[in-house]
Amino acid sequence: MAETTKRPNGVRGYIADTLALLLFFTTTGIINERFIAGMTWEQVLHARLLGGVLMLPVGRPYGLWRDWMVSHAKASRFSQVLWDSVALMSFQVPIYAAIIALSGATGTGLLMGILGAAIMMIALGRPYGAFLNGVRHLFGLSPGGKKPMSLNS
Numbered sequence: 001m002a003e004t005t006k007r008p009n010g011v012r013g014y015i016a017d018t019l020a021l022l023l024f025f026t027t028t029g030i031i032n033e034r035f036i037a038g039m040t041w042e043q044v045l046h047a048r049l050l051g052g053v054l055m056l057p058v059g060r061p062y063g064l065w066r067d068w069m070v071s072h073a074k075a076s077r078f079s080q081v082l083w084d085s086v087a088l089m090s091f092q093v094p095i096y097a098a099i100i101a102l103s104g105a106t107g108t109g110l111l112m113g114i115l116g117a118a119i120m121m122i123a124l125g126r127p128y129g130a131f132l133n134g135v136r137h138l139f140g141l142s143p144g145g146k147k148p149m150s151l152n153s
Contacts, residue, residue, distance in 0.1 A: 012139050018059030020135040022052060024128055029096075032120055037105055037113030047103035054095060065091050066129065067144030085125030093118050 026048055033039045033047050069087035073079040096117045097110075105113050133143035 012141060013063065013136075014060045016136045016139040016141055017063030017132065018056060020128075020132045021055045021059040021062060023135075024124075024131050025055065025092075026052065028120060028124060032113060032116045033100060033103075033105075036116035037100060037109050039100070039103070039105055039109065039113070043104045047099055047105075050103060051096075051099050054099060058091075058095060062091050063132065063144060066132065070129065070144065080129075081126045084129040085122045088125040088128060089118055089121040092121055 029048060029051055030044055033044045034041065039047065066084070066087040069090075070080065070083045073083040093114065097114045100113045100117075101110055136143055
């Protein structure tokens, strides 16, 4: 059977991966920052603006990182969930920690925000992977994680 969609490379890949990251994590970031880290609405706004700017250059690299990580998953649901979660946590938590620290979170709030983000990334790894694949589908791109990462395929 011929593949009718393209690999998520180029401009469409960048737009799809970045849009998915912006939509999904703006929403979850607000929830974590306000209700878990205890940041003020002003700090949340600052964090989301900073996060949005930082997501522009990291949306696509994360998409490639996730594809490469998920390519290691076995066919079992557990393996797929595990690899999606590990990919998300290993890439996004360090970036997120810097975002909330630069936005005013300190001490216990910073620690709780990082811990909350780590737990959220573990829990949201697979849902985000499915969301990313759905956005890629809307852009006429194939889902990631099927083949090893390559910029030339």
